[in-house]
Amino acid sequence: MSKANDPSLKSWIKIPDDSDFPIQNLPFGVFKTEYLEAAAGVAIGEYVLDLTYLHENGFLDGLELPPGIFNQSCLTSFIGLGKKITSSVRERVSELLQHDNDELQQNKPARELALIPQAEVEMLMPVSVANYTDFYSSIEHATNVGTMFRDPDNALLPNWRHLPVGYHGRASSIIPSGVDIKRPKGQTKAPDADKPSFGASKRLDFELEMAFITCKENGLGNAVSTSEAEDYIFGFVLFNDWSARDVQVWEYVPLGPFLAKSFASSISPWIVTMDALVPFRVDGPEQEPEVLPYLKFEGQKNFDINLQVFIQPEQGDEDLVSKSNFKYMYWNVNQQLAHQTVNGCNIQVGDMYASGTISGPTPDSYGSMLELAWKGTRPIKLSDGSERKFIEDGDTVIIRGFAENEGVRIGFGEVRSKVLPAD
Amino acid sequence: MSKANDPSLKSWIKIPDDSDFPIQNLPFGVFKTEYLEAAAGVAIGEYVLDLTYLHENGFLDGLELPPGIFNQSCLTSFIGLGKKITSSVRERVSELLQHDNDELQQNKPARELALIPQAEVEMLMPVSVANYTDFYSSIEHATNVGTMFRDPDNALLPNWRHLPVGYHGRASSIIPSGVDIKRPKGQTKAPDADKPSFGASKRLDFELEMAFITCKENGLGNAVSTSEAEDYIFGFVLFNDWSARDVQVWEYVPLGPFLAKSFASSISPWIVTMDALVPFRVDGPEQEPEVLPYLKFEGQKNFDINLQVFIQPEQGDEDLVSKSNFKYMYWNVNQQLAHQTVNGCNIQVGDMYASGTISGPTPDSYGSMLELAWKGTRPIKLSDGSERKFIEDGDTVIIRGFAENEGVRIGFGEVRSKVLPAD
Numbered sequence: 001m002s003k004a005n006d007p008s009l010k011s012w013i014k015i016p017d018d019s020d021f022p023i024q025n026l027p028f029g030v031f032k033t034e035y036l037e038a039a040a041g042v043a044i045g046e047y048v049l050d051l052t053y054l055h056e057n058g059f060l061d062g063l064e065l066p067p068g069i070f071n072q073s074c075l076t077s078f079i080g081l082g083k084k085i086t087s088s089v090r091e092r093v094s095e096l097l098q099h100d101n102d103e104l105q106q107n108k109p110a111r112e113l114a115l116i117p118q119a120e121v122e123m124l125m126p127v128s129v130a131n132y133t134d135f136y137s138s139i140e141h142a143t144n145v146g147t148m149f150r151d152p153d154n155a156l157l158p159n160w161r162h163l164p165v166g167y168h169g170r171a172s173s174i175i176p177s178g179v180d181i182k183r184p185k186g187q188t189k190a191p192d193a194d195k196p197s198f199g200a201s202k203r204l205d206f207e208l209e210m211a212f213i214t215c216k217e218n219g220l221g222n223a224v225s226t227s228e229a230e231d232y233i234f235g236f237v238l239f240n241d242w243s244a245r246d247v248q249v250w251e252y253v254p255l256g257p258f259l260a261k262s263f264a265s266s267i268s269p270w271i272v273t274m275d276a277l278v279p280f281r282v283d284g285p286e287q288e289p290e291v292l293p294y295l296k297f298e299g300q301k302n303f304d305i306n307l308q309v310f311i312q313p314e315q316g317d318e319d320l321v322s323k324s325n326f327k328y329m330y331w332n333v334n335q336q337l338a339h340q341t342v343n344g345c346n347i348q349v350g351d352m353y354a355s356g357t358i359s360g361p362t363p364d365s366y367g368s369m370l371e372l373a374w375k376g377t378r379p380i381k382l383s384d385g386s387e388r389k390f391i392e393d394g395d396t397v398i399i400r401g402f403a404e405n406e407g408v409r410i411g412f413g414e415v416r417s418k419v420l421p422a423d
Numbered sequence: 424m425s426k427a428n429d430p431s432l433k434s435w436i437k438i439p440d441d442s443d444f445p446i447q448n449l450p451f452g453v454f455k456t457e458y459l460e461a462a463a464g465v466a467i468g469e470y471v472l473d474l475t476y477l478h479e480n481g482f483l484d485g486l487e488l489p490p491g492i493f494n495q496s497c498l499t500s501f502i503g504l505g506k507k508i509t510s511s512v513r514e515r516v517s518e519l520l521q522h523d524n525d526e527l528q529q530n531k532p533a534r535e536l537a538l539i540p541q542a543e544v545e546m547l548m549p550v551s552v553a554n555y556t557d558f559y560s561s562i563e564h565a566t567n568v569g570t571m572f573r574d575p576d577n578a579l580l581p582n583w584r585h586l587p588v589g590y591h592g593r594a595s596s597i598i599p600s601g602v603d604i605k606r607p608k609g610q611t612k613a614p615d616a617d618k619p620s621f622g623a624s625k626r627l628d629f630e631l632e633m634a635f636i637t638c639k640e641n642g643l644g645n646a647v648s649t650s651e652a653e654d655y656i657f658g659f660v661l662f663n664d665w666s667a668r669d670v671q672v673w674e675y676v677p678l679g680p681f682l683a684k685s686f687a688s689s690i691s692p693w694i695v696t697m698d699a700l701v702p703f704r705v706d707g708p709e710q711e712p713e714v715l716p717y718l719k720f721e722g723q724k725n726f727d728i729n730l731q732v733f734i735q736p737e738q739g740d741e742d743l744v745s746k747s748n749f750k751y752m753y754w755n756v757n758q759q760l761a762h763q764t765v766n767g768c769n770i771q772v773g774d775m776y777a778s779g780t781i782s783g784p785t786p787d788s789y790g791s792m793l794e795l796a797w798k799g800t801r802p803i804k805l806s807d808g809s810e811r812k813f814i815e816d817g818d819t820v821i822i823r824g825f826a827e828n829e830g831v832r833i834g835f836g837e838v839r840s841k842v843l844p845a846d
Contacts (some may be wrong), residue, residue: 157676256680
């Protein structure tokens, strides 16, 4: 295990007990301030550590970093340096923040310039998303959807247990936490109508997902095996795959979801590294029938990450509406990447691969309103007395996630988005 | 009409009679030579006109061009300047090449440096594709596919005549003409098999398409109307949407095509501008039933562009296997862009929007082997005596396209790709 993951490590920076960002985490992101247009940073407790400052002032000397690598509008160039270098930066940042290290701790001017309160920054997109795939890898979610829309006795389609079903999504409309979304308009057709109509979606939904971000190219024509896949994965974010269900049901046959999804997808801005998540590996569900050889893998490839969804009505309090876990994924990220590339498809640095809705086995662990309110038949009650079948104008949807083990909490922060009315 | 489109214009450069690149065309592309890594150029006759040279030597003065705008690995920055500027560059290049203009013609050193024989350059991707959508806008193609795989009496799905069906494709694997493709591997399942198997695709197909490239951003949340759409369209290329039919049929329900398409899509390298195609506008097919208001449009929005597909077996001659036309498109590009953005989806500079397979009304105008050989039931005979149900290893597929009017031929060049065996 990496030294930076040692649960006994303490920082000289005061970390609140419930912080997502202890010294064992050190996720990377891009922030702006009143004075800085965009720069790379690491989250530590309630602060952002400014990597540009550290780099320009010699604190990262010897790590083979090109000039200006952190003073950019996204992390793509940095993560493209490869995991050997990016992991060494995380290790070095860990060292600088350890309670017995004086380099920054005892250098008051440097310390004050390098550490910026998170309350004073705005977080931006960590990468300019090169390509975006959305998988459909939770068996509970696929079963729920199949039960609702097709046949409860044959809820899973024939291909589902043989390959990680996925589709290409829209990269341009992936936005960071804090950016409001507008209710989309589109074509819908009521089952009993003889023609479609146009208007604001009446069935706006969230989807609780996680996504991984790639840091290495394979080159067109070269498959990535399950055992190589982790070399390509820099880290993870929380992902809200906003969905207009009424648009989706009218448009998606035969070529899949399109405008029902492409109006916005929201992510948490800190990329929690694969390195930081190593202590939280667990086995995934048993796969039956046996998968084809290119999808076989060795070791524990799922991650025990608690996931929560909250709805906060305008003027209201946050209501916890779902508790799920990334460990429920039937298909793991190694298999997803092996499948994505088995035809020779090329991975780029800064690609995003989302999990698909992560539903657990119980009704309080479902990852979408579609499932939680079961197609509108079992509305959810919120603490202000109101009910929800889908998401309403003024609602803020918040997804949070964290792994926890031996007293160490590796958190993702949150992805928070408010829904504004359609124009 | 733009002065540069005047059919009577002649250049001082000798243009072969059958050239795709007379002075009325002037398409933009990115080329490399032994000495130049990547630079923007314009095709004229059998030459590439080096825009970097023209710009750096004062021939484009007064056109509001930033320094270094042509000395880049792709045209994205240039086309992002907007059509006012890019059209003025085309007009100025036209002026410089006209037979009665002496500026370049009589400046031998400049002329010799600015004009490079096309035979001495390698054409690269004209843009780094930001987002890629593939539509499904030919009614003949959709009807053929529906007839083969579903019900001949209800070949079109209920949504087809109400919206331009489309899906997001893989941007990373779009490659230029001249790059070989490897036969992809993947999962397939024979109808009578009880489980899938893995191997090289046995049903590799081309799809005859065209694609437009965008040059303007709308900003997330803002729809682009059909009347505004052309401000966003810089120009067009030929597009071969390589497809592995046996992979597709197993994977595509319910989320659409994925690995069946993402191994490669090939494009012609010269972007023929919307400006150059204005003289070739024609009416499209009548749309019945009437479309929703956001899909209504005024004027002629289809283009009369002849399209041809050739198969050249290893060691053999080119065989013309299909003659189609871009004018057959049921949904035009203005409607496609209006539909793509009606939910607020944001367009980026350098997006690519492909038409979907362009089939005409007769069997010799179908745009894929699937249709030409009718699912393998009517193999095509080639001039070397061999037959084709799908594309075989060693075959080169060539798509060419040109518009022709009043003795002026506006051509696209070609997209040519050879199929190599799977590893």
